[in-house]
Amino acid sequence: MRIAHVMAGAPMGGAEAFFERLCLAQHAAGEQVLAVIRRDPGRAARLRAGGLAPVELGFGGYLDLRTGPALAAVLARFRPQVVVAWQNRAARFAPRGPWTLVGRLGGYYDLRYYRRCDHLVGNTRALREWFVAQGWPRERAHFVPNFAHDLAGAAPAALPPAPAGTxxxxxxxxxxxxxxxxxxxxxxxxxxxxxxxxxxxxxxxxxxxxxxxxxxxxxxxxxxxxxxxxxxxxxxxxxxxxxxxxxxxxxxxxxxxxxxxxxxxxxxxxxxxxxxxxxxxxxxxxxxxxxxxxxxxxxxxxxxxxxxxxxxxxxxxxxxxxAEAPVLARWRAFLHAVAPATTAVGPG
Known part of the structure:
Protein backbone atom coordinates (compact mmCIF):
# COMPACT_ATOMS: atom_id res chain seq x y z
CA MET A 1 0.00 0.00 0.00
CA ARG A 2 1.10 3.57 -0.68
CA ILE A 3 0.77 5.66 2.49
CA ALA A 4 1.67 9.33 3.00
CA HIS A 5 2.13 10.50 6.58
CA VAL A 6 2.11 14.26 7.18
CA MET A 7 3.52 15.63 10.46
CA ALA A 8 3.92 19.32 11.25
CA GLY A 9 4.52 18.98 14.98
CA ALA A 10 7.23 19.98 17.43
CA PRO A 11 10.74 18.50 17.58
CA MET A 12 9.83 16.55 20.72
CA GLY A 13 6.58 14.93 21.82
CA GLY A 14 4.77 11.63 22.12
CA ALA A 15 2.83 11.92 18.86
CA GLU A 16 5.92 13.04 16.98
CA ALA A 17 7.94 10.11 18.29
CA PHE A 18 5.21 7.63 17.36
CA PHE A 19 4.92 9.17 13.89
CA GLU A 20 8.59 8.34 13.35
CA ARG A 21 8.23 4.81 14.74
CA LEU A 22 5.18 4.05 12.60
CA CYS A 23 6.65 5.45 9.36
CA LEU A 24 9.85 3.46 9.81
CA ALA A 25 8.07 0.26 10.85
CA GLN A 26 5.67 0.39 7.90
CA HIS A 27 8.56 1.02 5.54
CA ALA A 28 10.49 -1.92 7.02
CA ALA A 29 7.39 -4.09 6.60
CA GLY A 30 7.33 -3.39 2.85
CA GLU A 31 4.76 -0.60 2.59
CA GLN A 32 5.43 2.33 0.24
CA VAL A 33 5.72 5.23 2.71
CA LEU A 34 6.12 8.95 2.13
CA ALA A 35 6.93 11.06 5.21
CA VAL A 36 6.20 14.78 4.89
CA ILE A 37 7.44 16.81 7.83
CA ARG A 38 7.85 20.33 9.09
CA ARG A 39 11.49 21.33 8.62
CA ASP A 40 13.44 19.56 11.34
CA PRO A 41 17.01 18.36 10.72
CA GLY A 42 16.91 15.84 13.57
CA ARG A 43 13.66 14.20 12.48
CA ALA A 44 14.76 14.18 8.85
CA ALA A 45 18.04 12.50 9.80
CA ARG A 46 16.31 9.81 11.83
CA LEU A 47 13.90 9.05 9.00
CA ARG A 48 16.73 8.91 6.47
CA ALA A 49 18.68 6.57 8.72
CA GLY A 50 15.70 4.21 8.54
CA GLY A 51 15.62 4.26 4.75
CA LEU A 52 13.02 6.96 4.07
CA ALA A 53 13.45 10.15 2.04
CA PRO A 54 11.37 12.72 3.94
CA VAL A 55 10.01 15.83 2.29
CA GLU A 56 10.44 18.94 4.45
CA LEU A 57 8.00 21.84 4.12
CA GLY A 58 7.38 25.05 6.06
CA PHE A 59 3.98 24.39 7.68
CA GLY A 60 3.79 27.97 8.94
CA GLY A 61 0.88 30.01 10.21
CA TYR A 62 -2.18 31.25 8.37
CA LEU A 63 -0.07 33.56 6.19
CA ASP A 64 1.91 30.60 4.83
CA LEU A 65 0.74 30.46 1.21
CA ARG A 66 3.46 28.10 -0.02
CA THR A 67 3.08 24.92 1.99
CA GLY A 68 -0.45 24.08 0.81
CA PRO A 69 0.35 24.03 -2.93
CA ALA A 70 3.70 22.36 -2.30
CA LEU A 71 2.09 19.60 -0.23
CA ALA A 72 -0.60 19.06 -2.87
CA ALA A 73 2.09 18.72 -5.55
CA VAL A 74 4.12 16.26 -3.45
CA LEU A 75 1.08 14.09 -2.82
CA ALA A 76 0.01 14.22 -6.46
CA ARG A 77 3.43 12.91 -7.51
CA PHE A 78 3.47 10.15 -4.90
CA ARG A 79 -0.16 9.10 -5.56
CA PRO A 80 -0.94 7.61 -2.15
CA GLN A 81 -3.95 5.50 -1.40
CA VAL A 82 -4.21 6.96 2.10
CA VAL A 83 -2.90 10.24 3.52
CA VAL A 84 -2.61 10.40 7.32
CA ALA A 85 -2.54 13.94 8.71
CA TRP A 86 -1.09 13.99 12.21
CA GLN A 87 -2.64 16.62 14.48
CA ASN A 88 -4.09 20.04 13.81
CA ARG A 89 -1.53 21.83 11.66
CA ALA A 90 -0.98 18.94 9.26
CA ALA A 91 -4.74 18.44 8.93
CA ARG A 92 -5.21 22.13 8.16
CA PHE A 93 -2.79 21.90 5.23
CA ALA A 94 -3.64 18.40 3.96
CA PRO A 95 -5.70 18.55 0.73
CA ARG A 96 -8.43 16.30 -0.51
CA GLY A 97 -7.60 14.16 -3.52
CA PRO A 98 -8.14 10.72 -5.03
CA TRP A 99 -6.83 9.31 -1.74
CA THR A 100 -8.55 8.75 1.59
CA LEU A 101 -7.65 11.52 4.02
CA VAL A 102 -7.33 10.36 7.64
CA GLY A 103 -6.88 12.68 10.60
CA ARG A 104 -4.84 11.07 13.35
CA LEU A 105 -5.41 12.61 16.79
CA GLY A 106 -3.57 11.91 20.01
CA GLY A 107 -5.68 14.28 22.12
CA TYR A 108 -8.96 16.11 22.43
CA TYR A 109 -8.38 18.69 19.71
CA ASP A 110 -10.71 21.09 17.92
CA LEU A 111 -12.29 19.03 15.15
CA ARG A 112 -12.73 22.05 12.88
CA TYR A 113 -9.17 21.39 11.67
CA TYR A 114 -10.31 17.98 10.39
CA ARG A 115 -13.30 19.03 8.30
CA ARG A 116 -11.73 17.78 5.07
CA CYS A 117 -10.92 14.38 6.54
CA ASP A 118 -12.79 11.27 5.50
CA HIS A 119 -11.95 9.40 8.71
CA LEU A 120 -10.54 10.12 12.15
CA VAL A 121 -8.39 7.72 14.14
CA GLY A 122 -7.45 8.07 17.80
CA ASN A 123 -5.05 6.11 19.92
CA THR A 124 -7.56 5.37 22.71
CA ARG A 125 -11.13 4.10 22.77
CA ALA A 126 -12.09 7.18 24.78
CA LEU A 127 -10.91 9.43 21.96
CA ARG A 128 -13.00 7.53 19.43
CA GLU A 129 -16.08 7.95 21.62
CA TRP A 130 -15.27 11.63 22.02
CA PHE A 131 -15.19 12.06 18.22
CA VAL A 132 -18.68 10.61 18.05
CA ALA A 133 -19.90 12.79 20.92
CA GLN A 134 -18.71 15.84 18.94
CA GLY A 135 -20.95 14.79 16.04
CA TRP A 136 -18.46 12.82 13.95
CA PRO A 137 -20.13 9.80 12.26
CA ARG A 138 -19.39 6.62 14.22
CA GLU A 139 -18.64 4.61 11.08
CA ARG A 140 -15.82 7.06 10.28
CA ALA A 141 -14.36 7.15 13.81
CA HIS A 142 -11.67 4.59 14.65
CA PHE A 143 -9.32 3.41 17.37
CA VAL A 144 -5.86 2.03 16.63
CA PRO A 145 -3.37 1.81 19.52
CA ASN A 146 0.22 2.99 19.62
CA PHE A 147 3.21 0.71 19.89
CA ALA A 148 6.37 1.42 21.83
CA HIS A 149 9.88 0.24 21.18
CA ASP A 150 10.74 -2.89 23.11
CA LEU A 151 13.15 -1.57 25.74
CA ALA A 152 13.73 -4.82 27.60
CA GLY A 153 17.30 -5.85 28.30
CA ALA A 154 18.98 -2.43 28.28
CA ALA A 155 21.97 -1.93 30.54
CA PRO A 156 21.12 0.43 33.43
CA ALA A 157 22.03 4.07 32.96
CA ALA A 158 24.56 5.67 35.28
CA LEU A 159 22.52 7.96 37.53
CA PRO A 160 24.04 10.63 39.78
CA PRO A 161 25.95 9.36 42.82
CA ALA A 162 23.65 8.43 45.69
CA PRO A 163 23.91 6.72 49.08
CA ALA A 164 23.90 2.93 49.31
CA GLY A 165 20.37 1.56 49.38
CA THR A 166 18.92 4.31 47.18
CA ALA A 323 4.35 -4.27 20.72
CA GLU A 324 5.23 -3.43 17.13
CA ALA A 325 3.83 -6.55 15.44
CA PRO A 326 0.24 -6.49 16.77
CA VAL A 327 -0.10 -2.73 16.29
CA LEU A 328 1.30 -2.83 12.75
CA ALA A 329 -1.28 -5.49 11.95
CA ARG A 330 -4.03 -3.24 13.34
CA TRP A 331 -2.79 -0.29 11.25
CA ARG A 332 -2.56 -2.46 8.14
CA ALA A 333 -6.15 -3.67 8.57
CA PHE A 334 -7.40 -0.14 9.23
CA LEU A 335 -5.68 1.39 6.21
CA HIS A 336 -6.90 -1.33 3.86
CA ALA A 337 -10.43 -0.90 5.20
CA VAL A 338 -10.53 2.86 4.52
CA ALA A 339 -8.52 3.00 1.28
CA PRO A 340 -10.42 3.71 -1.94
CA ALA A 341 -11.71 0.61 -3.66
CA THR A 342 -9.70 1.51 -6.76
CA THR A 343 -6.76 3.90 -6.83
CA ALA A 344 -4.34 4.58 -9.64
CA VAL A 345 -0.94 3.99 -8.09
CA GLY A 346 2.58 3.90 -9.40
CA PRO A 347 5.00 0.99 -9.37
CA GLY A 348 5.52 -0.76 -6.00
Whole structure:
Protein backbone atom coordinates (compact mmCIF):
# COMPACT_ATOMS: atom_id res chain seq x y z
CA MET A 1 0.00 0.00 0.00
CA ARG A 2 1.10 3.57 -0.68
CA ILE A 3 0.77 5.66 2.49
CA ALA A 4 1.67 9.33 3.00
CA HIS A 5 2.13 10.50 6.58
CA VAL A 6 2.11 14.26 7.18
CA MET A 7 3.52 15.63 10.46
CA ALA A 8 3.92 19.32 11.25
CA GLY A 9 4.52 18.98 14.98
CA ALA A 10 7.23 19.98 17.43
CA PRO A 11 10.74 18.50 17.58
CA MET A 12 9.83 16.55 20.72
CA GLY A 13 6.58 14.93 21.82
CA GLY A 14 4.77 11.63 22.12
CA ALA A 15 2.83 11.92 18.86
CA GLU A 16 5.92 13.04 16.98
CA ALA A 17 7.94 10.11 18.29
CA PHE A 18 5.21 7.63 17.36
CA PHE A 19 4.92 9.17 13.89
CA GLU A 20 8.59 8.34 13.35
CA ARG A 21 8.23 4.81 14.74
CA LEU A 22 5.18 4.05 12.60
CA CYS A 23 6.65 5.45 9.36
CA LEU A 24 9.85 3.46 9.81
CA ALA A 25 8.07 0.26 10.85
CA GLN A 26 5.67 0.39 7.90
CA HIS A 27 8.56 1.02 5.54
CA ALA A 28 10.49 -1.92 7.02
CA ALA A 29 7.39 -4.09 6.60
CA GLY A 30 7.33 -3.39 2.85
CA GLU A 31 4.76 -0.60 2.59
CA GLN A 32 5.43 2.33 0.24
CA VAL A 33 5.72 5.23 2.71
CA LEU A 34 6.12 8.95 2.13
CA ALA A 35 6.93 11.06 5.21
CA VAL A 36 6.20 14.78 4.89
CA ILE A 37 7.44 16.81 7.83
CA ARG A 38 7.85 20.33 9.09
CA ARG A 39 11.49 21.33 8.62
CA ASP A 40 13.44 19.56 11.34
CA PRO A 41 17.01 18.36 10.72
CA GLY A 42 16.91 15.84 13.57
CA ARG A 43 13.66 14.20 12.48
CA ALA A 44 14.76 14.18 8.85
CA ALA A 45 18.04 12.50 9.80
CA ARG A 46 16.31 9.81 11.83
CA LEU A 47 13.90 9.05 9.00
CA ARG A 48 16.73 8.91 6.47
CA ALA A 49 18.68 6.57 8.72
CA GLY A 50 15.70 4.21 8.54
CA GLY A 51 15.62 4.26 4.75
CA LEU A 52 13.02 6.96 4.07
CA ALA A 53 13.45 10.15 2.04
CA PRO A 54 11.37 12.72 3.94
CA VAL A 55 10.01 15.83 2.29
CA GLU A 56 10.44 18.94 4.45
CA LEU A 57 8.00 21.84 4.12
CA GLY A 58 7.38 25.05 6.06
CA PHE A 59 3.98 24.39 7.68
CA GLY A 60 3.79 27.97 8.94
CA GLY A 61 0.88 30.01 10.21
CA TYR A 62 -2.18 31.25 8.37
CA LEU A 63 -0.07 33.56 6.19
CA ASP A 64 1.91 30.60 4.83
CA LEU A 65 0.74 30.46 1.21
CA ARG A 66 3.46 28.10 -0.02
CA THR A 67 3.08 24.92 1.99
CA GLY A 68 -0.45 24.08 0.81
CA PRO A 69 0.35 24.03 -2.93
CA ALA A 70 3.70 22.36 -2.30
CA LEU A 71 2.09 19.60 -0.23
CA ALA A 72 -0.60 19.06 -2.87
CA ALA A 73 2.09 18.72 -5.55
CA VAL A 74 4.12 16.26 -3.45
CA LEU A 75 1.08 14.09 -2.82
CA ALA A 76 0.01 14.22 -6.46
CA ARG A 77 3.43 12.91 -7.51
CA PHE A 78 3.47 10.15 -4.90
CA ARG A 79 -0.16 9.10 -5.56
CA PRO A 80 -0.94 7.61 -2.15
CA GLN A 81 -3.95 5.50 -1.40
CA VAL A 82 -4.21 6.96 2.10
CA VAL A 83 -2.90 10.24 3.52
CA VAL A 84 -2.61 10.40 7.32
CA ALA A 85 -2.54 13.94 8.71
CA TRP A 86 -1.09 13.99 12.21
CA GLN A 87 -2.64 16.62 14.48
CA ASN A 88 -4.09 20.04 13.81
CA ARG A 89 -1.53 21.83 11.66
CA ALA A 90 -0.98 18.94 9.26
CA ALA A 91 -4.74 18.44 8.93
CA ARG A 92 -5.21 22.13 8.16
CA PHE A 93 -2.79 21.90 5.23
CA ALA A 94 -3.64 18.40 3.96
CA PRO A 95 -5.70 18.55 0.73
CA ARG A 96 -8.43 16.30 -0.51
CA GLY A 97 -7.60 14.16 -3.52
CA PRO A 98 -8.14 10.72 -5.03
CA TRP A 99 -6.83 9.31 -1.74
CA THR A 100 -8.55 8.75 1.59
CA LEU A 101 -7.65 11.52 4.02
CA VAL A 102 -7.33 10.36 7.64
CA GLY A 103 -6.88 12.68 10.60
CA ARG A 104 -4.84 11.07 13.35
CA LEU A 105 -5.41 12.61 16.79
CA GLY A 106 -3.57 11.91 20.01
CA GLY A 107 -5.68 14.28 22.12
CA TYR A 108 -8.96 16.11 22.43
CA TYR A 109 -8.38 18.69 19.71
CA ASP A 110 -10.71 21.09 17.92
CA LEU A 111 -12.29 19.03 15.15
CA ARG A 112 -12.73 22.05 12.88
CA TYR A 113 -9.17 21.39 11.67
CA TYR A 114 -10.31 17.98 10.39
CA ARG A 115 -13.30 19.03 8.30
CA ARG A 116 -11.73 17.78 5.07
CA CYS A 117 -10.92 14.38 6.54
CA ASP A 118 -12.79 11.27 5.50
CA HIS A 119 -11.95 9.40 8.71
CA LEU A 120 -10.54 10.12 12.15
CA VAL A 121 -8.39 7.72 14.14
CA GLY A 122 -7.45 8.07 17.80
CA ASN A 123 -5.05 6.11 19.92
CA THR A 124 -7.56 5.37 22.71
CA ARG A 125 -11.13 4.10 22.77
CA ALA A 126 -12.09 7.18 24.78
CA LEU A 127 -10.91 9.43 21.96
CA ARG A 128 -13.00 7.53 19.43
CA GLU A 129 -16.08 7.95 21.62
CA TRP A 130 -15.27 11.63 22.02
CA PHE A 131 -15.19 12.06 18.22
CA VAL A 132 -18.68 10.61 18.05
CA ALA A 133 -19.90 12.79 20.92
CA GLN A 134 -18.71 15.84 18.94
CA GLY A 135 -20.95 14.79 16.04
CA TRP A 136 -18.46 12.82 13.95
CA PRO A 137 -20.13 9.80 12.26
CA ARG A 138 -19.39 6.62 14.22
CA GLU A 139 -18.64 4.61 11.08
CA ARG A 140 -15.82 7.06 10.28
CA ALA A 141 -14.36 7.15 13.81
CA HIS A 142 -11.67 4.59 14.65
CA PHE A 143 -9.32 3.41 17.37
CA VAL A 144 -5.86 2.03 16.63
CA PRO A 145 -3.37 1.81 19.52
CA ASN A 146 0.22 2.99 19.62
CA PHE A 147 3.21 0.71 19.89
CA ALA A 148 6.37 1.42 21.83
CA HIS A 149 9.88 0.24 21.18
CA ASP A 150 10.74 -2.89 23.11
CA LEU A 151 13.15 -1.57 25.74
CA ALA A 152 13.73 -4.82 27.60
CA GLY A 153 17.30 -5.85 28.30
CA ALA A 154 18.98 -2.43 28.28
CA ALA A 155 21.97 -1.93 30.54
CA PRO A 156 21.12 0.43 33.43
CA ALA A 157 22.03 4.07 32.96
CA ALA A 158 24.56 5.67 35.28
CA LEU A 159 22.52 7.96 37.53
CA PRO A 160 24.04 10.63 39.78
CA PRO A 161 25.95 9.36 42.82
CA ALA A 162 23.65 8.43 45.69
CA PRO A 163 23.91 6.72 49.08
CA ALA A 164 23.90 2.93 49.31
CA GLY A 165 20.37 1.56 49.38
CA THR A 166 18.92 4.31 47.18
CA UNK A 167 15.78 3.32 45.27
CA UNK A 168 15.35 5.40 42.14
CA UNK A 169 11.96 6.48 40.83
CA UNK A 170 11.75 7.57 37.20
CA UNK A 171 9.44 10.04 35.49
CA UNK A 172 9.66 11.16 31.86
CA UNK A 173 8.11 13.98 29.89
CA UNK A 174 7.95 17.64 29.06
CA UNK A 175 8.24 19.82 32.15
CA UNK A 176 4.75 21.26 31.82
CA UNK A 177 1.92 21.68 34.37
CA UNK A 178 -0.14 18.98 32.60
CA UNK A 179 2.47 16.38 33.58
CA UNK A 180 1.92 16.80 37.32
CA UNK A 181 5.59 16.65 38.29
CA UNK A 182 4.89 19.10 41.11
CA UNK A 183 2.55 16.49 42.62
CA UNK A 184 5.31 13.90 42.30
CA UNK A 185 7.77 16.16 44.15
CA UNK A 186 5.24 16.56 46.96
CA UNK A 187 4.86 12.78 47.04
CA UNK A 188 8.63 12.34 47.18
CA UNK A 189 8.71 14.52 50.29
CA UNK A 190 6.41 11.97 51.97
CA UNK A 191 8.61 8.99 51.08
CA UNK A 192 11.61 7.74 53.06
CA UNK A 193 14.97 9.32 52.17
CA UNK A 194 16.22 6.24 50.28
CA UNK A 195 13.67 7.10 47.55
CA UNK A 196 15.14 9.44 44.95
CA UNK A 197 13.66 10.76 41.70
CA UNK A 198 15.25 10.87 38.26
CA UNK A 199 13.22 13.30 36.13
CA UNK A 200 14.04 13.19 32.42
CA UNK A 201 12.66 16.03 30.33
CA UNK A 202 12.79 19.75 29.70
CA UNK A 203 10.21 22.48 29.49
CA UNK A 204 8.89 25.76 30.85
CA UNK A 205 8.30 24.43 34.36
CA UNK A 206 11.88 23.46 35.13
CA UNK A 207 12.76 26.51 37.23
CA UNK A 208 9.47 26.28 39.16
CA UNK A 209 10.03 22.57 39.84
CA UNK A 210 13.57 23.21 41.04
CA UNK A 211 12.27 25.91 43.41
CA UNK A 212 9.57 23.56 44.70
CA UNK A 213 12.09 20.79 45.31
CA UNK A 214 14.18 23.19 47.40
CA UNK A 215 11.13 24.41 49.31
CA UNK A 216 10.09 20.81 50.09
CA UNK A 217 13.59 19.91 51.24
CA UNK A 218 14.06 17.23 48.57
CA UNK A 219 16.36 19.03 46.13
CA UNK A 220 19.28 16.70 46.85
CA UNK A 221 17.00 13.71 46.17
CA UNK A 222 15.97 14.88 42.67
CA UNK A 223 18.09 14.56 39.53
CA UNK A 224 16.90 16.79 36.67
CA UNK A 225 18.32 14.92 33.69
CA UNK A 226 17.10 17.05 30.75
CA UNK A 227 15.98 15.41 27.51
CA UNK A 228 17.32 11.88 27.21
CA UNK A 229 17.27 9.39 24.36
CA UNK A 230 18.39 6.40 26.49
CA UNK A 231 14.94 5.68 27.91
CA UNK A 232 15.53 1.93 28.10
CA UNK A 233 18.68 2.46 30.15
CA UNK A 234 16.90 4.88 32.49
CA UNK A 235 14.06 2.40 33.01
CA UNK A 236 16.54 -0.37 33.72
CA UNK A 237 18.06 1.78 36.47
CA UNK A 238 14.80 2.53 38.28
CA UNK A 239 12.73 0.59 40.80
CA UNK A 240 9.35 2.19 39.96
CA UNK A 241 8.14 4.23 37.00
CA UNK A 242 5.74 7.06 37.86
CA UNK A 243 3.31 8.91 35.55
CA UNK A 244 1.70 11.66 37.70
CA UNK A 245 -0.03 13.53 34.84
CA UNK A 246 -3.05 15.73 35.39
CA UNK A 247 -3.85 15.40 31.68
CA UNK A 248 -2.57 12.49 29.60
CA UNK A 249 -4.62 11.42 26.57
CA UNK A 250 -2.60 8.19 26.19
CA UNK A 251 0.68 7.80 28.05
CA UNK A 252 3.33 6.38 25.71
CA UNK A 253 5.63 6.40 28.73
CA UNK A 254 3.44 3.74 30.34
CA UNK A 255 3.93 1.51 27.29
CA UNK A 256 7.68 2.04 27.44
CA UNK A 257 7.79 1.15 31.13
CA UNK A 258 5.74 -1.98 30.48
CA UNK A 259 8.09 -2.99 27.68
CA UNK A 260 11.03 -2.70 30.10
CA UNK A 261 9.16 -4.75 32.74
CA UNK A 262 9.04 -1.95 35.28
CA UNK A 263 6.15 -1.51 37.75
CA UNK A 264 4.03 1.54 36.97
CA UNK A 265 2.23 3.94 39.30
CA UNK A 266 0.09 6.50 37.47
CA UNK A 267 -2.42 9.22 38.20
CA UNK A 268 -5.82 8.29 36.84
CA UNK A 269 -5.79 10.63 33.82
CA UNK A 270 -7.64 9.60 30.65
CA UNK A 271 -4.96 7.51 28.96
CA UNK A 272 -3.45 5.67 31.92
CA UNK A 273 -6.95 4.88 33.19
CA UNK A 274 -7.72 3.16 29.89
CA UNK A 275 -4.39 1.38 29.63
CA UNK A 276 -3.88 0.16 33.19
CA UNK A 277 -5.95 -2.44 35.01
CA UNK A 278 -5.56 -1.15 38.54
CA UNK A 279 -3.84 -3.67 40.76
CA UNK A 280 -3.12 -5.99 37.84
CA UNK A 281 -0.91 -4.22 35.28
CA UNK A 282 -0.10 -1.18 37.41
CA UNK A 283 -1.46 1.06 40.14
CA UNK A 284 -3.77 4.03 39.63
CA UNK A 285 -4.21 6.85 42.11
CA UNK A 286 -6.42 9.96 42.03
CA UNK A 287 -5.00 12.93 40.18
CA UNK A 288 -3.57 15.76 42.30
CA UNK A 289 -3.27 13.46 45.34
CA UNK A 290 0.35 13.48 46.52
CA UNK A 291 -0.43 11.37 49.59
CA UNK A 292 -2.08 8.63 47.52
CA UNK A 293 0.80 8.72 45.03
CA UNK A 294 3.34 8.40 47.84
CA UNK A 295 1.36 5.56 49.37
CA UNK A 296 1.28 3.57 46.12
CA UNK A 297 4.99 4.13 45.42
CA UNK A 298 6.00 3.38 48.99
CA UNK A 299 3.94 0.21 48.98
CA UNK A 300 5.80 -1.12 45.94
CA UNK A 301 9.20 -0.16 47.33
CA UNK A 302 8.33 -2.10 50.49
CA UNK A 303 6.95 -5.13 48.62
CA UNK A 304 9.36 -6.25 45.88
CA UNK A 305 7.28 -9.36 45.14
CA UNK A 306 4.21 -7.28 44.31
CA UNK A 307 6.31 -4.87 42.27
CA UNK A 308 7.69 -7.80 40.27
CA UNK A 309 4.20 -9.19 39.70
CA UNK A 310 2.95 -5.87 38.33
CA UNK A 311 6.04 -5.53 36.16
CA UNK A 312 5.52 -8.99 34.65
CA UNK A 313 1.83 -8.33 33.99
CA UNK A 314 2.65 -5.01 32.33
CA UNK A 315 5.21 -6.72 30.12
CA UNK A 316 2.63 -9.32 29.10
CA UNK A 317 0.12 -6.58 28.24
CA UNK A 318 2.76 -4.81 26.15
CA UNK A 319 3.47 -7.99 24.19
CA UNK A 320 -0.24 -8.66 23.66
CA UNK A 321 -1.42 -5.25 22.50
CA UNK A 322 1.32 -2.62 22.28
CA ALA A 323 4.35 -4.27 20.72
CA GLU A 324 5.23 -3.43 17.13
CA ALA A 325 3.83 -6.55 15.44
CA PRO A 326 0.24 -6.49 16.77
CA VAL A 327 -0.10 -2.73 16.29
CA LEU A 328 1.30 -2.83 12.75
CA ALA A 329 -1.28 -5.49 11.95
CA ARG A 330 -4.03 -3.24 13.34
CA TRP A 331 -2.79 -0.29 11.25
CA ARG A 332 -2.56 -2.46 8.14
CA ALA A 333 -6.15 -3.67 8.57
CA PHE A 334 -7.40 -0.14 9.23
CA LEU A 335 -5.68 1.39 6.21
CA HIS A 336 -6.90 -1.33 3.86
CA ALA A 337 -10.43 -0.90 5.20
CA VAL A 338 -10.53 2.86 4.52
CA ALA A 339 -8.52 3.00 1.28
CA PRO A 340 -10.42 3.71 -1.94
CA ALA A 341 -11.71 0.61 -3.66
CA THR A 342 -9.70 1.51 -6.76
CA THR A 343 -6.76 3.90 -6.83
CA ALA A 344 -4.34 4.58 -9.64
CA VAL A 345 -0.94 3.99 -8.09
CA GLY A 346 2.58 3.90 -9.40
CA PRO A 347 5.00 0.99 -9.37
CA GLY A 348 5.52 -0.76 -6.00
Missing amino acids: RWLLALGRLHPNKGFDVLLRALALLPPEARLALAGEGPERAALERLARALGVAERVAFLGWRQDVGALLAACAVFVCPSRHEPLGNVVLEAWSAARPVVAAAAQGPSELIRDGATGLLVPREDAAALAGAIGGLLADPARAAMLAAAGRAEFERAH
